[in-house]
Amino acid sequence: MHNTRKAQNKLKVFFRRVSTTSQDLIMQESADEMYRSQYSANEILIMTENGVSAKKLDVNKRPQMKKLVSLVMKNQVEIIYAFDRTRLFRDFYESNFFVSLCKTHNVSIVYTSPGNGQQATDSTIFEGVMNIVSDIEGENIARRVQEARLRYPPKKLGFIKDKEMRTYSKDPEKEKSLHSYFEEIKQITNQTELERNLTVYKKKLGTSKERLLKLIQDPFYAAYDLSNGEHPLSHVEPYLSFDEFKEIQAGTCGAVIESYLEMEKSLKKLNTYDIRCGLCSVPMTYRYDILGKKSWYICSRGHTKILIETETLSISVEQTLERILESLNIEPLIRDSRNFFKIYKQFTSQELGLLEKEKKALLERIILETEDLNKWKESSEYNKLIQIEQKHQQHLIQFEKVREQAEENKELVNLLRDYLSTCKLNSTDFLASLLIKNIRAYPDELNIEVSKFDYLTEMEYEFILMGDQLL
Numbered sequence: 313m314h315n316t317r318k319a320q321n322k323l324k325v326f327f328r329r330v331s332t333t334s335q336d337l338i339m340q341e342s343a344d345e346m347y348r349s350q351y352s353a354n355e356i357l358i359m360t361e362n363g364v365s366a367k368k369l370d371v372n373k374r375p376q377m378k379k380l381v382s383l384v385m386k387n388q389v390e391i392i393y394a395f396d397r398t399r400l401f402r403d404f405y406e407s408n409f410f411v412s413l414c415k416t417h418n419v420s421i422v423y424t425s426p427g428n429g430q431q432a433t434d435s436t437i438f439e440g441v442m443n444i445v446s447d448i449e450g451e452n453i454a455r456r457v458q459e460a461r462l463r464y465p466p467k468k469l470g471f472i473k474d475k476e477m478r479t480y481s482k483d484p485e486k487e488k489s490l491h492s493y494f495e496e497i498k499q500i501t502n503q504t505e506l507e508r509n510l511t512v513y514k515k516k517l518g519t520s521k522e523r524l525l526k527l528i529q530d531p532f533y534a535a536y537d538l539s540n541g542e543h544p545l546s547h548v549e550p551y552l553s554f555d556e557f558k559e560i561q562a563g564t565c566g567a568v569i570e571s572y573l574e575m576e577k578s579l580k581k582l583n584t585y586d587i588r589c590g591l592c593s594v595p596m597t598y599r600y601d602i603l604g605k606k607s608w609y610i611c612s613r614g615h616t617k618i619l620i621e622t623e624t625l626s627i628s629v630e631q632t633l634e635r636i637l638e639s640l641n642i643e644p645l646i647r648d649s650r651n652f653f654k655i656y657k658q659f660t661s662q663e664l665g666l667l668e669k670e671k672k673a674l675l676e677r678i679i680l681e682t683e684d685l686n687k688w689k690e691s692s693e694y695n696k697l698i699q700i701e702q703k704h705q706q707h708l709i710q711f712e713k714v715r716e717q718a719e720e721n722k723e724l725v726n727l728l729r730d731y732l733s734t735c736k737l738n739s740t741d742f743l744a745s746l747l748i749k750n751i752r753a754y755p756d757e758l759n760i761e762v763s764k765f766d767y768l769t770e771m772e773y774e775f776i777l778m779g780d781q782l783l
Contacts, residue, residue: 322390324351325380329361329399340395343424347393357383381410384417391420463537463545469519469527470551479547489516490533494552497528500565503572507603528569531557572602579607582622584741585629590754591615609753620753629744629751632760636747660711667704671697 326348328340337360348356359376372378377400383389392414394400400421401407414421464478470490471480482490493513500506510521517524527533534557535550537543544554560566579600587596589611596618600607607622674697750761 323357324355325392326358327394344393384419389419393422396423396425462539481549575602582607587751590752616755618753670700
């Protein structure tokens, strides 16, 4: 009776999910209504994921699913109701893990859709197959949606969409400017001309430079889909011919755009520092100039403008990292390494002792239970003995490696120093994220605070660089 009451106190979870905000939950709510009517309100927990893709996001990025997994692991759930398998997961491996977890904690899963109205089976193989089908279905749906969006996008700059006829005609308000844009873009010979063109039409068309660049490379404006071959789109009124579109991509203009985008990409990559304004403590805004090939951080939120170029910031950070590496104290690291070896030695000795006892016990059983000692290797215990012997040897090999490393502490520490120096050259941003706690910029000053750890000695933990020092 006690176990029955405990089971009744467990939650009956009704899990619902829609992958886009445009979808609704009415169908799922309707399907699980007959099941909800069986329980009192205090027994039920309704969990809803709105606008969450089970294909694109893993469990850790789905708060409600993460919470459900936690409840199952805490033995607080008796049964889970979902419309179908795809509402829980579309990933094969995560789905298998979840089904296995529910099985371990005696949690039933019931699918409420008219076509799936059934309890999940206890067959791992069957559920695995169904999860694979769900996984493939999810990929096919995503592919079909992507294909449909390329040919029938919800919105497109310069077009008016007729939803009933599913056609796209030119927007009278944008038509003239877009025609001019495409005509002028064909004449572009360098990045300066491209930048000037983008600045002009950004205002005329009320859009961004990024979107204007995408327009040039979008075959939809030539009434074509190139995602899988060359497919004309008869439902689209084109702004330029397909030959003109190809000419833009292959000609001088295409090369200029490509180099422009490459420079933009490289400048965006420089945005690696978490730098805050010293006056308002807000993260500084990153800006870049493609033609000037430079970038900077800036802040002017109700105070004097603060600006620091990325190149200047990088030099200051590198100088700080050099000071940190110079102040790295080897002796405490060697001492800690030796202490670790002592602890590891004790642990290994205990493990080896236990394995020796197991070996001895197995040998005794083999000798006592084998009628013909000439055939002792045929004993069922012999394979176990081999496995234990292999573990024993692995422990000895690993112990010898650790012992050799402990004897060469100084060399290891120097290798660590070399590694950090190499890291400073090749991955400054990564090393900075480990060793630098805060960076704050002021009108004429840069404040860099170093992360404190035991192996830094005789070093200030805060650097203030001013004026010419920043260069």
